[in-house]
Amino acid sequence: MATRKKVLLKVIILGDSSVGKTSLMNQYINKKFTNQYKATIGADFLTKEVMVDDRIVTLQIWDTAGQERFQSLGVAFYRGADCCVLVFDVASPGSFKSLDGWRDEFLIQASPSNPDHFPFVVLGNKADLENRTVSTKRAQQWCQNKNGLPYFETSAKEATNVDQAFITIARNALAQDTDVELYNDFPEQIKLSGSTENRSSGSDNCAC
């Protein structure tokens, strides 16, 4: 397939409540930050166009709610994602421990065709905080154990590493989006068996 013009990638952002998923989005797309916390209700959808190498890519970003009660939103959230971003708060060990759960939940719900090589990107957010409790080393270790996932320490507040992280997200999602040729093969020839004449007897006789 030579039509490489339009690329749209579905990116889903997961992580515990208040780790800063929405803040990262807001920083990335609107270049804004607020200290106020407004929990995401259900999910938010955002669109962003980026250049990856020489291609224009549209990111369809699904910013989900971390709160437990919204986890029933259904498999559609996970299905067909091209990249999954796992976010934790470097000052919250609990949110770091949850990463396993988020990752596994994603793999089950989305059931990607190649789970071992599905592109996840891990973000340790709020790196600006003094009182961090999850060390860089520990986070890197975890990513290493998961087939070497890319890891970024970000601050939505100070806009550190946010753009870099999203470029990696887009690039890795794009790499996943390889052009598979198998759709060119023709289905088998139709077999003329039986008749179609009386098939539509139920529907109002609209055949010629």
Added chain:
Amino acid sequence: MKDAGVTSYRDLKNMIEKNREVIYSNDMEEQQETATTALHSSVDNITIHNPIVNLSITEDESKPSTSKQQIVHENIFDQLKGNNKHIFVLSTAGKPIYTRFGNENQMASLFGLMIALVSVTQDSNDTLQSICCGHTRIVFLNKDPIILVGVSQSAEPYDRIKKQLTYVYNNIISILTLTQLKKIFHNRNNFDLRRLMSGSERLIDKLISFTENDPGFYLDSISCLQMPSSNRDKITQTILTECSKIKNLVFGLLIAQKHIISIIRMKKYSLEVSDIHLILNLINSTESFKTAESWTPICLPAFDSSGFMHAHISYLAEDCQACLVLLTIDRDLFFLLSDAKRKITEKMRRNDCLQAINEAIVRQPLNLARANIVGLRHLLYKNKNRSQHWSPPFTSPYNTDTLQQNLMSVYCSLISQMNFPGRTLKVIYQQLTAETMLAWATDDVELYMCFEPLVSKECATNAITKLTQWMKKEEDSLFIFNIPMF
């Protein structure tokens, strides 16, 4: 949770399932409550980042933001509001496939919202069919792995929008086959179907216009090119003679713009009207067929959605703009069909068929004035046994597109009333401000007549007899009665 050195994906799954049990049994009491509230609240809890809708997280609502992202959204919604009828197609992953207006890339978030609505209802073992909001109606057609959404702002009935969506779905199937569509998404549920659809969006655009304007869509029927039946028979016979011996040829159609001239078919196989509409749309939307003979795969969903038919498509001659479509199941038949077509044209030139077709194409269509019925302005006549209709050209006062479209929607609502499932109506008389309408049906005929506003019931019903008598005289040339088999 500790990294447990998982080896395979199945192990992983098992592990999660076990862990889950533990988690759930720990907070059983809470679990039940959250499950129900989440389902109820989630539909209106999905928001789309947009300053106009104003449901989103904005840190300072008093100060409108001017960032680029938000401006894009504003434009999209303005754009969408300006059009009456929208059709969107998306994958069940929420990726855009088609939009009638605007740029689907910029609407990626809107598509996300649509899939969320569908998904949430699905999760509670229900199916989202439509949402009404004032005059706006949103209809969902879930054809996993794709979803079609229609939005109409003119109080169109649910059934009609749903049928339009079904037509769009059929058009996508005709390009890919259902087998391929399923296989693609089975292999990769994140697939961007636009890759395989590119170039075909225009076909869908045209098909949607067809469903808005053509009585054939409402009546499930086709319209024929008017010509003396002796001429038509000669044409059909010429095609039949050349084609009847070709193995695996299933159908042949001769088409003049929106009208059918003749049809031939293989014994035991019939061509459904909805498939013919797709073929007509393909022919009338593709200029390149006029300059070269073409060989194209096309799936006819009503006939067999699992595979491709192969169509040899060509106009008869430079000096005869009727399009011959020969449909076979055999993909290697091009040269044979090409040869058959050449012979058909030669023969038709010799026996004056080409000339007969040309005359029929340029002839003034039969005018209703000839029926001489006082107060009758326009009508739709459907021969139910043949699935064919006839309708005269619009005359005064229906001189503008808007007036014609208004009349079409009056017809349309009459048609749905007459064909309401589980009910058999024979006559409807309706006095409207701009016209008086009469619908009438028997086992064989459906008739919709449009009169001047003050025509009485008696006058209108008397017109039925007069008109049906007149039609008896004319119908030989208006309909195709002979569809030979081979």
